[in-house]
Amino acid sequence: MSDEKLPQDRTYDPKKIRRAAEERYARTSAASAIRPASEELVYELRVQQIELEMQHEQLRQAQEALEISRDRFVDLYEFAPNAYFTLTRDGLIAESNLKASTMLGVERKNLRQRRFARFVADQDQDRWYRLFQTMRENPGEQTHETDMVLVRNDGSTFGAHLDCLCKTAADESWTLRIALVDISRLKQAEDELRIAAIAFESREGMMITDAQGVILKVNQAFSNITGFSAEEAIGRNFCMLQSECKQPETCTAMWKNVNATGFWSGEIWTTRKNGEDFAEQLTLSAVKNDEGVVTNFVAAINDNTLKRAAAEEIKRLAFYDYLTHLPNRRLLLDRINQAFAVTARKHQRGALLFVDLDNFKDLNDNFGHDIGDLLLLQVAQRLVSCVREEDTVARIGGDEFVIMLEDLSPDILVCATQVEVIGEKILAALNQPYQLGTHEYHNSPSIGATLFSNHTESREDLLKQADIAMYQAKKTGRNTLRFFDPQMQAIITERMAMETDLRQALTRNQFVLHYQLQATHDGRIVGAEALIR
Template sequence: MNNLDKQNTIQAMQTRQMFAACNMSLATSTLLAALLAVMQWKVVDHEVIFVWFALIVLVTLARIALVVAYRRAEKNTASHVWLVRFRVGVLAAGLVWGAAGFALFPAAYQQQQMFLIFMLTGLTAGGVVSYSADLLSGLVFSTLMIAPLFVRLLLDGDSQSIAMAMAALLYIGFMVMSLRHINRNIHENIALHLEAADREEVVRASEERYRLLLTHSPVGFFHYDLDLVITYCNDRFAEILHSSTEHLAGLDMKRLKDQSVLPSMRRALQGENAYYEGFYRATFSEADGWVAMTSAPARDASGRIVGGITVVQDITERKQAEEVLRNRTSELELHNQTLFRINQHTALPVMLNDLVHQIEALHPSMICAILLMDNDGLHLRHGAAPSLPDFYNQAVDGLPIGEGMGSCGTAAFRGERVVVEDVQKHPFWPPMFRELARQAGVQSCWSQPFKDKDGRVLGTFAIYHQQPALPTEHEIILIGRYANLLQLVVESDRAQTNLHIAATTFESQEGIFITDTDAAIIRVNRAFTDITGYSAGEVIGQNPRLLSSGRQDARFYAAMWEGINNTGKWKGEIWNRRKNGELYPEFLTITAVKDEGGIVTNYICIFNDITASMAAADQIKHLAFYDPLTNLPNRRLLMDRLDQALVSSTRSGNGGALLFIDLDNFKTLNDTLGHDIGDLLLQQVALRLGCCVRGCDTVARLGGDEFVVMLEGLSKQPLEAAAQTEAIGDKIIATLNQPYQLAEHAYHNSPSIGAILFSDHHLSTDELLKHADIAMYQSKKAGRNTLRFFDPEMQETINARAALEVE
């Protein structure tokens, strides 16, 4: 408060004080006026007394009205205005009372004179007291009361009056001095009161701020004495301990079960500032959590330690956040380490085992296990669970997936997380599984399946606890993160395996080349170079048409691309050209590679050089239809061609014939010179027979020393056809009768030939061959080295003989 405000406040208090004292002074002065009027009634003119008293009453009423108005308008009008009005009232009262010193002073009545003097001096003393708050009011009232009396006594002129006048003068001087002293005291008291009020307000405001600070502080405060007894605490401290301030006040800290906080409090009593941070468990409530405490000594005015003050903060959330951050950092480090090990191609079992060890190190209360989906998609196989007993891991290896097959079997079956708080009570765990869990010392199991990008379950990640437990929200997030990491590990391992397989396959014995969508070659394997003769550098960027042999026309390639575009693949045999110009057959497979949107990105072409296989197939075919010794058609091919000849003969009407040839005395040659010499004879006979027939005819070896010649395109006339057949037969006989040189042996041989004509399907192929054979035997009976046609009468004779033998 500045000086001007202070002076205004003092003036207002003075004014208030004087108005407060008016009631008594006005009543007293009125009663004294009435008493004076009565005392002077007999010695002073009645009209003078009446007029004077009337003025006294009027002034008194006016001042009463002024007091009433002040009280009603105290807060609305400035204090100096009311002070002026008060002073005017005092002036009026002083004038009326001072007039009594002249008007009511009896000249001849000493007793009444003394009463008047006593009355006026008494009122002066009373005025000094009543108006001492305002020095001017007191001076005016005192002067106006005594001055007229002083003048009146001087006017009397006698020594007694003059002595009394001097006495009045001294009295008024004393009254003025007293008035000044009282006024100064009042002024000082008011100033002191104001200062005290200001100091009290400052203290009250400070105490209120301190109270609000303690009450609404986000941290807890408590004060304790030298015996470690809490003397005060704020609401926040009580809230931290789940208690009330009333319950905590007076609490002896030495009774606490958890006394980890006491050492820092005792250090404060020794004059030190002490700090404590740790996990605290309350004694008289369920509160527990991380707290940070700062304790300092509390001293009295002399500096003596009288206790301690402790500031308490609940840092549980901060600690949890630090733990989350620390775990997240560790998880990121684990993730990075896993990526590094994936890039190092670490074996999957080693990686899974190390991963479980690291997860359990980050979360000591967890026991982790990994199961992998079997190739059949119906069972889970052991992946990694180093902290579980071997008997348990062996028992769950091969676990069937399905509803109620434990946490992992159910999770893999459903494809979603399964949380079992207590395995001994949950229906997903049948009795056998519960007993395994009991022996392994686990009571809860949370299982999270992890899947590939297509949603197929790859395996499960399980977290066990040794007591019944449910996961927190943070732990659920944690399970998901570790499952995602396992997905990355398993998919990377499978991708690496597939890449290895693909690389091995790519470098297989099959030729492989890959093109882009513009049919430009972008990659070839080593087998491609081995088969075509082109190196990778010579064909990269080239179109595969550089391999074209020219043997397939445009329609062939159009059909091939139509198949690729419609079905995404094509395969078939094709002829291509090597770098050296050699043509070769290959079996080619073309597959279109599409992205996730179904757009073709590449073409993979796989081919085999089938030159050898085709040769082998031809060889097998040749062996199936040709005699390996003479390279002539065998019985199967002969019968096939005979069927075709019969069809052709029926259609054209031309004749045909079969010549059944048997070498005379061939067995004797084998027995005397050996089979190898016999084979040489058969080979030379085959060559000579080929020289005796036309290109449209067939020479076949049935086996042993038996040959068959089939003639086609003979005359439609049977006799002419027979003559043509006979001419060829004679030629054969003449040719086969020529000498043979069999190694160092010169040899002569002759054939026996049976013939039969055919022109339609009246006889089957077997019957024709049988009839030719009969004719050949007729030739042998005729002396060998001759030709005979089939005689039906002879066939009847043979049939009759066969019938007799059966009977």
């Protein structure tokens, strides 16, 4: 056959083919001769022969194109990322592609004629049955989409999206074609996004920035804490919240640590929209891509204002008197320890003054505790005004105050004189009249003092010594100052030991009762004196 190309239009058109055959034959040498009428039949047969050859060539080209198209379709079908199934009216798998075999974990030859419902999870069996029945009972082409949980051959499950197409052929045969996509990762991503969205809208302020620190997204808690709305914050730099020149060392250390480790957490001072500085607990994390390049920063912030206030309140309750706000017993003992170290290092002396208000109980009984509290507050103020800033005034309970004086003379006589001067100053201050509401009240203190120069006595011993001296002041008429006498301490210690022995003897029945008769001068017995030994 000639190498001439056929018309490019491959659509079968008998008239076009006839014309093309005549044109081809006309160009041959046989056609150029003058033909008698008897040769018309030969001419017609030759043209038809050429026409048949051209038709054959056109069919050959069409078949070749069809095969190429078929191969392309088979490749796309077999190696598609989605699984494809064709089901019969009975719900059996008639055809499937390679992805279907991989997805379900079953060899392709073993999928054929298996019931598709066998791969539907129990919780979706009813839904699948209703869907399949609906499509089978409604003839004609129809489509349905649904999500279901499928079961692999090994028993593991995965989420799948099904696109179903119902087809009814001319011979009334019915098939259901299913395109199936594994959406496990999509579901997981959706769950993670949902969790992340909930977490993002937590009570913590959240902020996401790009690699240059430009804010991309904030949550409502961020706006509540900083006062900046999302619209005001997005597009601005993270540093807009940092107080200028207040913590340059902290900021430098923060970015250095983030750049080195990808993480930093600590407290930093930042500024609200209204200009108010506040302590912020900041956790800053770097987000990196697969190449290790920082693409974003995620910051979680908390307002530490209330936390700091609570910590200060806990500290105040733990170390300070709730009424007068003076140091309490615990803080006083701690400061005594510090004073021991200082006096030993500087070779100086210190002193404790135990101050007790005279007749304070009568004031409470007659006017009530509210009036008593007013007196305590004014006494505290006057005591503080009588000593130096480095000295300590503490309230250790009720109407009892302790003053610790430091940096006194190492000479014991000079030290005692210094303490006496301060004691007299306190007596004068506390003897001034008090205005307690509508009442003018007069009160006086009794003060006991003890000196210390090193750690030879314990804190408790020093307080006992000052307490003993204070009671001596009360015994000598109140409103006075007395120093602790070691001989007095020995007598008190002996008396306390005797009281302990007497209590133990009474518990152990160790007493013996003796009677001593009492008689007149003439020998007449008038009574008896009982003695316990």
